[in-house]
Amino acid sequence: MTTVQVSTPGGAYPIHVGAGRLDRLAESIPADATAIAVVTNPKVAALYGDRVRDALAATGKQVFFIELPDGEAFKDWQTLNLIFDALLQNRLDRKAVLVALGGGVIGDMCGFAAASYMRGIRFVQVPTTLLAQVDSSVGGKTAINHPLGKNMIGAFYQPIAVEIDTDVLTTLPAREISAGLAEVIKYGMIIDAKFFDWCVANVAGLRTLEPQAITYAIQRSCELKAQVVSQDERESGLRAILNFGHTFGHAIESGLGYGEWLHGEAVGCGMVQAAQLSALTQGLSLQSVRRIRTLVQEIGCPVNPPELGTERWIELMQVDKKTEGGQLRFVLLPEIGQACVGVVPQEALSKVLEPDTASATA
Amino acid sequence: MTTVQVSTPGGAYPIHVGAGRLDRLAESIPADATAIAVVTNPKVAALYGDRVRDALAATGKQVFFIELPDGEAFKDWQTLNLIFDALLQNRLDRKAVLVALGGGVIGDMCGFAAASYMRGIRFVQVPTTLLAQVDSSVGGKTAINHPLGKNMIGAFYQPIAVEIDTDVLTTLPAREISAGLAEVIKYGMIIDAKFFDWCVANVAGLRTLEPQAITYAIQRSCELKAQVVSQDERESGLRAILNFGHTFGHAIESGLGYGEWLHGEAVGCGMVQAAQLSALTQGLSLQSVRRIRTLVQEIGCPVNPPELGTERWIELMQVDKKTEGGQLRFVLLPEIGQACVGVVPQEALSKVLEPDTASATA
Numbered sequence: 001m002t003t004v005q006v007s008t009p010g011g012a013y014p015i016h017v018g019a020g021r022l023d024r025l026a027e028s029i030p031a032d033a034t035a036i037a038v039v040t041n042p043k044v045a046a047l048y049g050d051r052v053r054d055a056l057a058a059t060g061k062q063v064f065f066i067e068l069p070d071g072e073a074f075k076d077w078q079t080l081n082l083i084f085d086a087l088l089q090n091r092l093d094r095k096a097v098l099v100a101l102g103g104g105v106i107g108d109m110c111g112f113a114a115a116s117y118m119r120g121i122r123f124v125q126v127p128t129t130l131l132a133q134v135d136s137s138v139g140g141k142t143a144i145n146h147p148l149g150k151n152m153i154g155a156f157y158q159p160i161a162v163e164i165d166t167d168v169l170t171t172l173p174a175r176e177i178s179a180g181l182a183e184v185i186k187y188g189m190i191i192d193a194k195f196f197d198w199c200v201a202n203v204a205g206l207r208t209l210e211p212q213a214i215t216y217a218i219q220r221s222c223e224l225k226a227q228v229v230s231q232d233e234r235e236s237g238l239r240a241i242l243n244f245g246h247t248f249g250h251a252i253e254s255g256l257g258y259g260e261w262l263h264g265e266a267v268g269c270g271m272v273q274a275a276q277l278s279a280l281t282q283g284l285s286l287q288s289v290r291r292i293r294t295l296v297q298e299i300g301c302p303v304n305p306p307e308l309g310t311e312r313w314i315e316l317m318q319v320d321k322k323t324e325g326g327q328l329r330f331v332l333l334p335e336i337g338q339a340c341v342g343v344v345p346q347e348a349l350s351k352v353l354e355p356d357t358a359s360a361t362a
Numbered sequence: 363m364t365t366v367q368v369s370t371p372g373g374a375y376p377i378h379v380g381a382g383r384l385d386r387l388a389e390s391i392p393a394d395a396t397a398i399a400v401v402t403n404p405k406v407a408a409l410y411g412d413r414v415r416d417a418l419a420a421t422g423k424q425v426f427f428i429e430l431p432d433g434e435a436f437k438d439w440q441t442l443n444l445i446f447d448a449l450l451q452n453r454l455d456r457k458a459v460l461v462a463l464g465g466g467v468i469g470d471m472c473g474f475a476a477a478s479y480m481r482g483i484r485f486v487q488v489p490t491t492l493l494a495q496v497d498s499s500v501g502g503k504t505a506i507n508h509p510l511g512k513n514m515i516g517a518f519y520q521p522i523a524v525e526i527d528t529d530v531l532t533t534l535p536a537r538e539i540s541a542g543l544a545e546v547i548k549y550g551m552i553i554d555a556k557f558f559d560w561c562v563a564n565v566a567g568l569r570t571l572e573p574q575a576i577t578y579a580i581q582r583s584c585e586l587k588a589q590v591v592s593q594d595e596r597e598s599g600l601r602a603i604l605n606f607g608h609t610f611g612h613a614i615e616s617g618l619g620y621g622e623w624l625h626g627e628a629v630g631c632g633m634v635q636a637a638q639l640s641a642l643t644q645g646l647s648l649q650s651v652r653r654i655r656t657l658v659q660e661i662g663c664p665v666n667p668p669e670l671g672t673e674r675w676i677e678l679m680q681v682d683k684k685t686e687g688g689q690l691r692f693v694l695l696p697e698i699g700q701a702c703v704g705v706v707p708q709e710a711l712s713k714v715l716e717p718d719t720a721s722a723t724a
Binding site: 084088 | 371447450481681683
C-alpha cells in the first residue's frame with residue numbers, strides 16, 4: 001500500500017492505494033463515529049456489498065446501506081434526497097460517517113449529501129471505477145446536475161480519507177478503463193511532461209491493467225491532483241487547469257445527453273480539441289497535438305467530436321463554470337506539461353468547432 | 363452607523379448597523395462582481411424593491427430580482443431550486459453576487475443557494491426582520507427544511523457583509539418584534555448577565571422600537587453572536603449554546619406545523635422550558651426561572667407550551683442536531699449569563715413536559 005497525503009484549508013487526509021483495501025475499510029472509520037451509512041448503487045452492492053459489510057463490522061458500529069439508482073441521469077436532487085430520507089429515517093446524527101462506495105456519480109452525491117446533512121458530516125471516498133480513483137474522489141469537489149448544466153449545484157467538501165482498492169478494476173468493462181485513462185494522461189499533459197512520456201511508453205500495460213503499471217498511474221495521478229488542490233482548494237486559480245478538455249467535454253455530454261458518451265470519453269475527445277485550440281492560440285506544436293491525439297486514441301477514447309453545429313457548441317459551453325462576464329475561458333497548453341487559462345479569439349474557436357478544419361489541424 | 367466585525371475560518375466580514383443602510387447597499391458589492399441577483403419575496407419587494415434597485419444601480423452592474431413565495435412552509439428544495447433556475451437562465455457566473463433581502467427564510471435559502479451554486483459564490487445579507495437582524499443573518503448558518511426536520515440540509519457559509527437598516531423595523535407587526543426580541547434576550551441569558559439586566563430595564567423601549575434602545579440591542583446581539591461564532595464557526599462546541607431554548611422551540615414549531623407559532627415565539631417559550639429544566643438539573647435558582655419567564659412574557663412571547671403529550675415531545679426533539687448516539691442534549695443555564703450543554707435525567711425532562719408540574723415549577 002502507498003499513501004498520498006492531501007492537505008487543503010478544508011481538511012487534510014490520506015489516500016491509500018493498494019490491493020485489498022476494501023477489506024480494511026474499518027481503518028478509516030474514526031472511533032467516535034456513531035453509525036456508518038454506505039451509499040452505493042445496486043451494481044456495486046452486488047459485487048462488493050458483502051465484503052464491505054464484513055469489513056465495517058469490525059468497527060462494532062451500526063452499518064446502513066443506501067442504494068441509489070445507477071447512472072449520471074440520476075445525479076439530481078430527487079436521488080440526493082433519497083440519501084437525506086434514509087439518514088433522517090434512521091436518525092443518523094452529526095457524528096455519523098458516510099461511505100461513498102462506487103464511481104464518480106456516487107462519490108459526488110454522497111459527498112454533497114455529507115456536505116449538506118446537518119450542515120456537514122464526515123465521509124470516506126471508496127471509488128470503484130478508474131475514473132473516480134484518479135480524479136473525482138480526490139480534491140473535495142461534490143455536486144449534482146441541474147437540467148441547465150452539469151455539476152452546477154454542489155460544494156467543495158473534503159473527505160476524511162480515500163480508500164483505493166486496485167483489485168476492483170478487473171471487473172470494469174474496457175470502455176470504462178479507457179475513460180479513466182483519459183484523466184490519467186491529462187495530468188501528464190497539464191503538469192508533468194515526464195509522466196506523459198511514461199504513459200506513452202506504458203499504454204499497453206495500462207489498458208490491460210498490468211498491476212505495476214496501473215498502480216503507479218493511479219498513485220502518480222493522485223499525487224499530481226493533490227499537489228494542485230493543496231495549492232488551490234476552491235478553484236480560484238491554479239485548480240482550473242484540471243479542467244483541461246472539460247469545457248469541450250461537458251458540451252459533448254450535455255449536447256448528446258448525459259450518459260451517451262462516458263465522461264472520460266468526452267474529456268478525451270475534448271482534450272484533442274483543446275490541444276487544437278492551443279496550437280492556434282498558444283503556439284503548441286502540431287507535433288504535440290498529434291502526440292496528444294494519438295495517445296487519446298491509443299487509450300481507446302474517441303478523437304472525433306460529434307457534429308453539434310458551431311452555434312450549439314458555443315451555447316452548451318456558455319454554462320461552463322469558468323465563464324466570467326459571459327466570456328468563455330479555456331484551459332490551454334503552451335506545451336505538453338504546462339497549462340494556462342485564457343480567452344481565445346472567436347475565429348480560432350470556430351476553426352476547432354468546424355469538423356473539416358479541425359481534422360485538417362490534427 | 364456602527365460596525366461589528368465577525369471573523370471565522372470561513373471568512374471575515376463587517377456587520378453595518380444603522381438607519382438608512384438600504385440606500386447604501388452599493389458599498390457592500392465588490393468591484394469585480396459580474397452581476398447582482400437580489401433574492402426576496404413579494405411582500406419585501408413591494409416595500410423596498412425600488413429603493414434597493416436604485417441603491418444597487420450605483421454599481422453600474424446588471425441587477426436581477428428573484429422573488430420567492432413567502433413563509434417557512436416554502437423553505438424547501440422546490441423553492442431553493444427557483445433560485446438556481448433563475449441564476450442559470452440568466453447565466454450568472456461564479457463572480458456574481460447574491461443579495462438576501464428579507465427575513466430568516468430568505469437569508470437561509472439565499473445563503474444556501476450561494477453556498478451551493480457552482481460550489482459557492484459570494485452573498486450579502488440584508489435582513490429586514492428583527493429576528494434575522496439579531497440572529498440568522500450573522501454567523502453563516504444556512505439551510506432548508508426536510509419533511510422530517512427543520513434546517514436539516516444546509517451549509518456553514520459566511521456572507522461577505524451584513525447590512526442592517528434599523529428603519530425597516532417600523533413596518534413590522536408587533537408579533538414579529540416580540541419574536542425577534544426573544545433572540546435578543548437569549549444572548550443575555552447565555553453569556554451576558556449585564557445585558558439581561560439592561561433588557562429587563564429597557565423592555566418598554568424595545569417593544570416600541572425606541573431608536574436608541576433598539577439600535578443598541580441589535581448591535582449588542584450581533585457583537586455577542588460574533589464573539590461566539592468567531593470561536594466556533596462549525597458548532598463543534600461553544601456555538602451550541604446559541605441554541606438555548608431551541609430544542610423545545612423546534613419541537614413546538616414542528617409539532618404544531620411550521621408557521622403556526624413564529625420561530626422566535628417558539629424559542630421564547632422554549633427558553634422558559636429550558637430554564638425550568640436548568641432549575642431541576644443545574645441548580646438555576648427559582649428566582650432566575652421567574653425572571654426569565656417574566657421577561658419572555660413582557661417582550662410579548664407565549665410562556666405556556668402547547669400540549670403535545672410527553673411521548674410526542676420527545677419524538678419531535680430526537681431529530682435535533684445536537685442529538686448524539688440517540689441521546690438528547692440540552693443547552694442549560696447554571697445561572698443567568700452562563701450556559702452549558704448536557705444530557706438530563708428522563709424524570710427531569712418528563713417533569714418539564716407535563717403541563718401541571720411545569721407551571722408549578724415556574
